[in-house]
Amino acid sequence: MPDRDAIIIGAGFSGLYQLHKLRELGFDAHVIEAGPEVGGTWYWNRYPGARCDIESIGYSYSFDSDLQQSWNWTERYSAQPELLAYLKHVADRFDLRRDISFNTRVASMVFDDVSNEWTVTTDSGEQITARFVIAATGCLSKPLIPTFEGLEDFAGDVYWTWDWPEEGVDLSGKRVAVIGTGSSGLQTITAIAPDVGELTVFQRTPCYAVPAQNRSIVEELAELKTHYDEFREESRNSVGGFPCDDELPPFFEDLDDAGIRGELERRWDDGGLCYQQSFRDLLQSKEANDRAAEYARGRIKLKVHNPAVAEMLTPRSYPIAAKRMCVDTGYYEVYNQPNVTLIDVNDHPIRRMTEHGILSGDDELEFDVIILATGFDAMTGALDAIDIRHGEQTLRDKWADGPRTYLGLMSAGFPNLFTVTGPQSPSVLSNMLTSIEYHVEWISAAMAHLRDHGCTRIDAEVAAEDNWVNTTNDAADMTLLPEAASWYMGANVPGKRRAVLPFVGGVDVYKQIGDGIAISNYHGFDIS
Ligand code: NA7
Numbered sequence: 001m002p003d004r005d006a007i008i009i010g011a012g013f014s015g016l017y018q019l020h021k022l023r024e025l026g027f028d029a030h031v032i033e034a035g036p037e038v039g040g041t042w043y044w045n046r047y048p049g050a051r052c053d054i055e056s057i058g059y060s061y062s063f064d065s066d067l068q069q070s071w072n073w074t075e076r077y078s079a080q081p082e083l084l085a086y087l088k089h090v091a092d093r094f095d096l097r098r099d100i101s102f103n104t105r106v107a108s109m110v111f112d113d114v115s116n117e118w119t120v121t122t123d124s125g126e127q128i129t130a131r132f133v134i135a136a137t138g139c140l141s142k143p144l145i146p147t148f149e150g151l152e153d154f155a156g157d158v159y160w161t162w163d164w165p166e167e168g169v170d171l172s173g174k175r176v177a178v179i180g181t182g183s184s185g186l187q188t189i190t191a192i193a194p195d196v197g198e199l200t201v202f203q204r205t206p207c208y209a210v211p212a213q214n215r216s217i218v219e220e221l222a223e224l225k226t227h228y229d230e231f232r233e234e235s236r237n238s239v240g241g242f243p244c245d246d247e248l249p250p251f252f253e254d255l256d257d258a259g260i261r262g263e264l265e266r267r268w269d270d271g272g273l274c275y276q277q278s279f280r281d282l283l284q285s286k287e288a289n290d291r292a293a294e295y296a297r298g299r300i301k302l303k304v305h306n307p308a309v310a311e312m313l314t315p316r317s318y319p320i321a322a323k324r325m326c327v328d329t330g331y332y333e334v335y336n337q338p339n340v341t342l343i344d345v346n347d348h349p350i351r352r353m354t355e356h357g358i359l360s361g362d363d364e365l366e367f368d369v370i371i372l373a374t375g376f377d378a379m380t381g382a383l384d385a386i387d388i389r390h391g392e393q394t395l396r397d398k399w400a401d402g403p404r405t406y407l408g409l410m411s412a413g414f415p416n417l418f419t420v421t422g423p424q425s426p427s428v429l430s431n432m433l434t435s436i437e438y439h440v441e442w443i444s445a446a447m448a449h450l451r452d453h454g455c456t457r458i459d460a461e462v463a464a465e466d467n468w469v470n471t472t473n474d475a476a477d478m479t480l481l482p483e484a485a486s487w488y489m490g491a492n493v494p495g496k497r498r499a500v501l502p503f504v505g506g507v508d509v510y511k512q513i514g515d516g517i518a519i520s521n522y523h524g525f526d527i528s
Contacts, residue, residue, distance in 0.1 A: 404469050
């Protein structure tokens with residue numbers, strides 16, 4: 001008998017719920033977590049201004065009605081401290097900590113065909129055997145650390161957004177450089193701009209940032225809670241795992257020019273990522289996409305006083321929403337401050353770091369602090385970091401030309417290993433909480449099915465996996481997603497094979513497929 005029924009890797013939103021769910025079903029599960037605390041993404045990403053870009057009422061667990069009713073979100077979009085407090089509360093409320101090993105990383109795991117068990121080895125050399133391993137390792141958890149020449153020569157301080165000092169950093173009056181203008185960079189820049197002495201932003205690609213229209217929801221929360229069940233049901237059956245009201249018909253079907261503009265304006269002013277659902281075919285139709293992009297560009301221009309800076313901040317090289325959109329809370333206005341400078345690294349490449357700062361083009365710019373907000377090796381990075389083996393094969397090698405999974409839940413040849421929100425599932429294209437809960441419940445039900453039928457092994461069939469990979473790629477090819485060099489495509493990591501990482505067909509469609517497969521006795525899975 002193995003030491004455990006299941007080892008879960010990671011104690012973020014996925015891992016905590018997975019532990020709770022498996023316990024409920026009578027399984028003996030244990031979590032291994034690299035950090036000293038629960039929280040995952042929301043433990044590590046504690047940079048100034050860190051905030052979720054999905055609304056708090058949706059970016060939270062739905063599995064326990066009492067939890068849902070008792071927890072009081074204060075803002076439309078939760079800031080990192082509130083999300084971390086919530087996850088700590090969940091860990092305590094459900095007594096999860098006694099089954100979590102903190103400060104421990106999984107280094108390697110090997111599957112044994114005779115016993116149908118994984119042997120998991122941690123970075124301290126401890127070995128644990130388990131029937132199942134569930135990778136709840138997160139989609140954006142392996143930082144992308146660019147190799148800037150001379151970084152070690154820089155005499156000032158260097159900070160990474162994904163591992164900000166817990167005690168905070170006093171940046172007041174300092175000369176600060178920020179590299180990266182994705183969500184982390186944007187939020188950091190917006191938060192620190194009022195305090196720093198001088199701020200210089202190094203931008204490689206401008207983002208499309210929709211206003212958050214963040215606000216206190218303290219007054220409206222009681223009313224929101226009365227509809228929680230309907231809201232969750234709608235979320236599970238929506239395209240993005242979060243309902244965007246009045247989804248429009250395909251572009252132009254019913255609206256004249258003024259009507260289209262009016263809809264875009266309404267969505268923009270309402271705030272948040274529902275803007276990208278202004279038209280149902282916004283990611284399929286170039287015409288619809290151009291129209292939404294043009295409108296967004298116009299709104300950026302209105303906010304930035306200097307036309308040359310506004311132009312630098314205006315995305316033109318890729319379709320809107322083909323890279324993850326950002327949600328801003330005063331980002332563009334930062335560039336109206338006299339002490340803020342924007343540098344396009346395409347015109348002025350970062351040649352190297354120096355003792356005093358950054359050699360940008362031909363100019364050496366002096367800084368006290370450099371902040372890196374350069375993103376993640378998305379979706380596959382955290383799994384690639386573990387040596388996962390079955391016989392002669394490693395998962396890393398199998399995925400060298402792009403991930404191959406069945407439903408983003410398993411990869412053929414690696415039995416009894418599940419991935420929560422793995423590649424080729426909707427994951428990062430959705431409200432993660434909706435997708436996480438669906439996967440945790442699907443995996444737990446599959447494990448219970450095996451137990452109930454006296455089985456000890458489940459693996460994806462190669463044919464089913466091939467079919468799913470083709471489906472995922474075909475669905476992506478019908479969209480504009482491949483036109484952007486984004487982390488959705490693995491394009492941000494030097495040397496990573498370009499392949500679409502998430503399933504673009506929507507949470508609702510994915511759920512129908514996943515449910516259908518489970519009901520049909522796990523069609524496409526080999527169970528023995
Ligand atoms: P992102 O969105 O991947 O952003 C990383 C940013 O860093 C992006 O602007 C990159 O430019 C830039 N970058 C990366 N490497 C370099 C180098 N070498 N030089 C200059 N600029 C660079 O990561 P975030 O952490 O901001 O956000 C991740 C997700 O978290 C986000 O999508 C939300 O879902 C929450 P690029 O665009 O690649 O040209």
